[in-house]
Amino acid sequence: MTAQDGAGAAAHGAPWRVRPAMAADADALCALEAAVFGTRSWGADSVRSSIGAPGVRVILGESRAAPGPETRVRETPVEAPSAQGFVIWRSLGVEAEILTLGVLAAVRRAGLGAALLAAAADAARAAGVRRMFLEVDAGNPAAFSLYRRGGYVETGLRKGYYRDGADAVIMARDL
Numbered sequence: 001m002t003a004q005d006g007a008g009a010a011a012h013g014a015p016w017r018v019r020p021a022m023a024a025d026a027d028a029l030c031a032l033e034a035a036v037f038g039t040r041s042w043g044a045d046s047v048r049s050s051i052g053a054p055g056v057r058v059i060l061g062e063s064r065a066a067p068g069p070e071t072r073v074r075e076t077p078v079e080a081p082s083a084q085g086f087v088i089w090r091s092l093g094v095e096a097e098i099l100t101l102g103v104l105a106a107v108r109r110a111g112l113g114a115a116l117l118a119a120a121a122d123a124a125r126a127a128g129v130r131r132m133f134l135e136v137d138a139g140n141p142a143a144f145s146l147y148r149r150g151g152y153v154e155t156g157l158r159k160g161y162y163r164d165g166a167d168a169v170i171m172a173r174d175l
């Protein structure tokens with residue numbers, strides 16, 4: 001792990017837990033991805049098929065909030081923590097790429113994006129990946145800043161990469 005990997009979660013008190021998505025998470029992942037990306041969503045079929053696809057890994061981020069005393073007094077069932085962020089990455093051998101990453105608007109700026117990015121790096125490193133790539137919309141300062149903070153540096157530009165004509169910045173980091 002590098003300084004960048006631990007920084008996001010630790011600096012924000014690490015209120016998040018991250019875990020691999022399972023088949024049972026497919027509906028929640030589809031809803032989450034659609035809520036985050038709106039008209040730029042991959043679509044439910046593509047999101048669903050990412051879970052278990054060869055070389056593709058899906059990581060979910062959930063709140064660590066534990067049930068408080070009032071929950072015990074009321075004896076009501078405690079809702080399982082629901083996913084509030086996700087990252088999907090794909091291994092290409094010694095290289096890998098972040099395919100998509102998102103956090104629900106209501107919980108942004110609380111360290112989950114950084115925690116997910118670090119979790120993907122950790123998992124990729126453990127799988128033998130040496131270098132991670134990603135593309136980011138040149139007009140997305142939040143994502144750009146997240147990735148810079150995570151140790152990614154610009155390596156190229158793809159003009160008109162996105163369907164709406166926006167340019168993509170290629171970024172990469174060694175693991």
Ligand SMILES: CC(C)(COP(=O)(O)OP(=O)(O)OC[C@H]1O[C@@H](n2cnc3c(N)ncnc32)[C@H](O)[C@@H]1OP(=O)(O)O)[C@@H](O)C(=O)NCCC(=O)NCCS
Pocket residue numbers: 008036099100101102103104107108109110111112113114115136137140141142143145146147149
């Ligand atoms: C980009 C995104 C994933 C960030 O998630 P997040 O949980 O809010 O990020 P974090 O709280 O972990 O922030 C980590 C760092 O990223 C940067 N950052 C995050 N949001 C930012 C914003 N709105 N403006 C500027 N910098 C921002 C900051 O450097 C931040 O560190 P700091 O809070 O100590 O200043 C989230 O805004 C999002 O889901 N956006 C919509 C989907 C998207 O654009 N995905 C990425 C492209 S695939």
